[in-house]
Amino acid sequence: MRIKVEMEEQKVLFDFNAFLDSPHEMIERILIQAVIFSQGSFERQGLYEGKKWWPPGPINKAAIWKDLNQGKNIKARHVDPNRKALMNTGKLVRSITWRMNSETEGQYGTNVSYASNQFHGTDMRLQKVGNPAEIAKKIEKFLKKHGSSLREKDVKAIRRMKKSKFLRVKIPARPFLGIPGEQVLEIVSKYIDERF
Numbered sequence: 079m080r081i082k083v084e085m086e087e088q089k090v091l092f093d094f095n096a097f098l099d100s101p102h103e104m105i106e107r108i109l110i111q112a113v114i115f116s117q118g119s120f121e122r123q124g125l126y127e128g129k130k131w132w133p134p135g136p137i138n139k140a141a142i143w144k145d146l147n148q149g150k151n152i153k154a155r156h157v158d159p160n161r162k163a164l165m166n167t168g169k170l171v172r173s174i175t176w177r178m179n180s181e182t183e184g185q186y187g188t189n190v191s192y193a194s195n196q197f198h199g200t201d202m203r204l205q206k207v208g209n210p211a212e213i214a215k216k217i218e219k220f221l222k223k224h225g226s227s228l229r230e231k232d233v234k235a236i237r238r239m240k241k242s243k244f245l246r247v248k249i250p251a252r253p254f255l256g257i258p259g260e261q262v263l264e265i266v267s268k269y270i271d272e273r274f
Contacts, residue, residue, distance in 0.1 A: 104269040105184045109176035111265060112186050112257040119254045120164055120171045126258070132250035134163045137232045140204065140247045141166060143239065145216075147208040152220040152236075157228055163252055164196055174255070187255060199251030203244045214240040 116125075124130040136159040145152050155166065164170055170193060176186035187193075195202075206213070217240050225233050239245065 101269075102178065102181050104266060105182070106176075106178065107265050107269065108257070108262055109178075109184045109186050111261055112255075113174050113176050115257045115261065116174050116186070116255045117171050119256075120162070123162055125253050125256050131163045131252040134161055135232075136161070136229065137235065138166060139235065139239075139245060140249075142236065143204050143206075143245045143247075146213045146239065147204075147206060149208060149212065151216055154224060157224060157232065157236075164254065170196065170254075195249055196252055197254060199249050201246070201248050203246050206243050206245070210240070 119125045122130075123133070136157065138156040138161070141156045142152050145156070155161070170188065170190050173188040173190045173193070174186065175188070176184060178184045217236060221228075221233060221236060228236075
């Protein structure tokens with residue numbers, strides 16, 4: 079049996095050209111386990127045990143910036159000192175799915191627009207598009223309510239957003255898609271044992 083595994087952005091493709099009549103069920107088993115393992119990386123805060131993601135800071139500047147640019151109030155969840163990486167809304171972890179493309183090929187991954195930036199990491203500048211006066215009011219309103227629970231440097235960082243035209247965001251790579259090779263071999267071996 080030949081097993082082909084390719085990485086494409088945030089999609090992992092499996093192509094099995096097997097001596098078996100139909101590897102469809104085996105591929106499904108691998109894809110299901112790949113999704114489960116990948117979703118578990120969010121709780122583990124790293125793809126594999128012992129390889130943790132870079133921890134997030136206590137404030138999510140990009141999410142605050144997005145709220146302000148959309149004319150929304152800043153959400154309290156964006157300033158949680160105990161927050162976990164990639165767990166702001168749960169959208170990314172819930173988006174990881176799988177599908178069969180043919181009898182011998184399947185894929186799993188996510189179609190969330192920001193997944194690639196989180197998976198590979200990025201350094202970007204976000205432009206302010208909202209009304210500066212409204213943004214300043216929303217920042218002060220938020221800090222009046224939540225500022226006493228924040229570190230002084232975080233309060234300053236949020237206040238700087240009032241004058242900034244751009245926000246520089248550095249996102250470290252946090253790979254969340256994968257499955258250990260041993261698990262794949264175990265699934266393949268079990269599948270073959272069941273058939274022969």
